[in-house]
Amino acid sequence: MGRWHEPERTCVGCREKAPRRELLRVARLPDGVVTVDAEGTAPGRGAYVHRDAGCAELATKRGAFARALRSGLSSEELARLRDDIGRVVRR
Numbered sequence: 152m153g154r155w156h157e158p159e160r161t162c163v164g165c166r167e168k169a170p171r172r173e174l175l176r177v178a179r180l181p182d183g184v185v186t187v188d189a190e191g192t193a194p195g196r197g198a199y200v201h202r203d204a205g206c207a208e209l210a211t212k213r214g215a216f217a218r219a220l221r222s223g224l225s226s227e228e229l230a231r232l233r234d235d236i237g238r239v240v241r242r
Contacts, residue, residue, distance in 0.1 A: 160199040163215035164206030174199040175207075175239060177232065179220040185228055187235040196220050200236070207236045 158171045171191065178188040180195040188197065198219035200206050210216055211233055217224045224232070 162201045162206055162210075163198045163219050164200050164203075164208075164210035164213075167201075169201065171199070173202070175202050175236065177216060177220070177236070179222050183222065185216070185220060185222065185224060185232060187232070187239055189239055196222075202240050204237065204240050207233065207240065 159168045160171050160174055161168050162174060176188040176191045176193075176197045176199055177185065178193040178195045178197045179185050180193060186193070191197075196219075198210075198216055200210050200216075211229055216229070216232065
């Protein structure tokens with residue numbers, strides 16, 4: 152009958168839609184910790200960003216991660232998140 156539909160998500164940096172597997176998920180876990188979820192399976196609220204340093208930087212500058220995750224992020228948390236995303240993007 153129909154073809155399998157791949158889920159799409161919107162990048163919080165550039166606001167473009169892309170297949171979920173092409174994006175990197177950042178999750179706010181139930182205990183409030185914000186972390187990079189490279190596998191995309193962690194519980195909690197998620198935000199998606201392209202695996203591109205430019206999109207991640209744009210999302211950080213615009214405050215898009217805090218808004219999408221519905222969580223205030225301190226400058227230390229943002230710096231750690233930026234470093235974590237940088238490690239995953241460089242792989």
